[in-house]
Amino acid sequence: MALERKPVASLWIGERLQYLNQLCLASHLRHGHPVTLYCTEEVTNAPEGVDVRPASEIMDIPMDIVEQTSASFLSNVFRYKMIRATGAIWIDCDAFCHKPFPDDWEWIFAGHGMRGALNCGVVGLPRHCELMDRLLDFYENLPEVPPWWNKNQRKKITRQEDDLPHAVRIYKTERTAFGPQAFTYFAQQTGDSDRAMTPDVLYPVPFQLNDIFYDPHGRVEGWFTDDTVSVHLYTNGTKPWWRKNVPLENSYVWRMCREVGIDPAQALE
Structure with missing residues (x-):
C-alpha cells in the first residue's frame, strides 16, 4: 500500500523490539501511514518499511535518567518535541x-480507563499551539512540584533522596506525573480538554482489563465502536508471561499477528 496518509512516529529505548511492538508499528504501515521509529540504539528487528532514525534528531536522551526511571519516562518529553x-x-x-x-484530524487525544482521565499514548496536536507551549515549558523548566499536586503528593516528594535529579524525584513520587497527569492538567488550563475524543476512539478496552487481549475466549471487539481507530494494548501493564510466550491461538493478539504478518516466536522478551 502507498504510504500517503498522515505520518506517525514513536520512540524506542533499547536494542530489540518485542513482537507486540512490531505488530503495532506494522499495523500503521498496513493502513498507509508512514512510520518513523526514533531509537537510542541500533534496532535491527523493526518491521520492513519502518523508517528507523536516531532519537538525537529530536533530542538527546539522558540514559542516566532513564536508568533511574523507566524506558518510557522521557518519551513524555520526546513526543511533544x-x-x-x-x-x-x-x-x-x-x-x-x-x-x-x-x-x-488535527487534535488527537482521548480519555482512557475507568476514570476517564486524558491519556497521551496517541497524540496529535498542531505544531504551534498554547497546549504545546505549556507542555514544553513545563518539561524544560520543571517547577519545584507540579502545580496540580495535592498536599499528600507535595509531602511525598520531600521524602525522596535529595541527591536525585529533580525529574527523578518527581517520577518516584508520581510515575504518571510527566505523562497523563501533565497532559490532563495543561489541556484543562488551555481549554483544549473539550477537544478530547471519547475513550472508544483510541483506548476502547480499559487498562484494567488488558489481559483480555491474550484470552482466546475474550470478546475484545465487543468494546469497539464504529469510531474506534486505535487499540491500546498496554504493554506496561501486561503480565510478564505474555511477553515471554507466544499468544494463545484465537486470542486478539494472535489473530492480529496473523493478519498483519508478525511471527511472535521471533521476538519474545
Whole structure:
C-alpha cells in the first residue's frame, strides 16, 4: 500500500523490539501511514518499511535518567518535541492501528480507563499551539512540584533522596506525573480538554482489563465502536508471561499477528 496518509512516529529505548511492538508499528504501515521509529540504539528487528532514525534528531536522551526511571519516562518529553519538529502523530509502540487516522484530524487525544482521565499514548496536536507551549515549558523548566499536586503528593516528594535529579524525584513520587497527569492538567488550563475524543476512539478496552487481549475466549471487539481507530494494548501493564510466550491461538493478539504478518516466536522478551 502507498504510504500517503498522515505520518506517525514513536520512540524506542533499547536494542530489540518485542513482537507486540512490531505488530503495532506494522499495523500503521498496513493502513498507509508512514512510520518513523526514533531509537537510542541500533534496532535491527523493526518491521520492513519502518523508517528507523536516531532519537538525537529530536533530542538527546539522558540514559542516566532513564536508568533511574523507566524506558518510557522521557518519551513524555520526546513526543511533544517530535510533534513540534515534524508534525507527525505520536503513537506509543503498543498502539495498534485498527483503522487509518482521518486526514483532517488535527487534535488527537482521548480519555482512557475507568476514570476517564486524558491519556497521551496517541497524540496529535498542531505544531504551534498554547497546549504545546505549556507542555514544553513545563518539561524544560520543571517547577519545584507540579502545580496540580495535592498536599499528600507535595509531602511525598520531600521524602525522596535529595541527591536525585529533580525529574527523578518527581517520577518516584508520581510515575504518571510527566505523562497523563501533565497532559490532563495543561489541556484543562488551555481549554483544549473539550477537544478530547471519547475513550472508544483510541483506548476502547480499559487498562484494567488488558489481559483480555491474550484470552482466546475474550470478546475484545465487543468494546469497539464504529469510531474506534486505535487499540491500546498496554504493554506496561501486561503480565510478564505474555511477553515471554507466544499468544494463545484465537486470542486478539494472535489473530492480529496473523493478519498483519508478525511471527511472535521471533521476538519474545
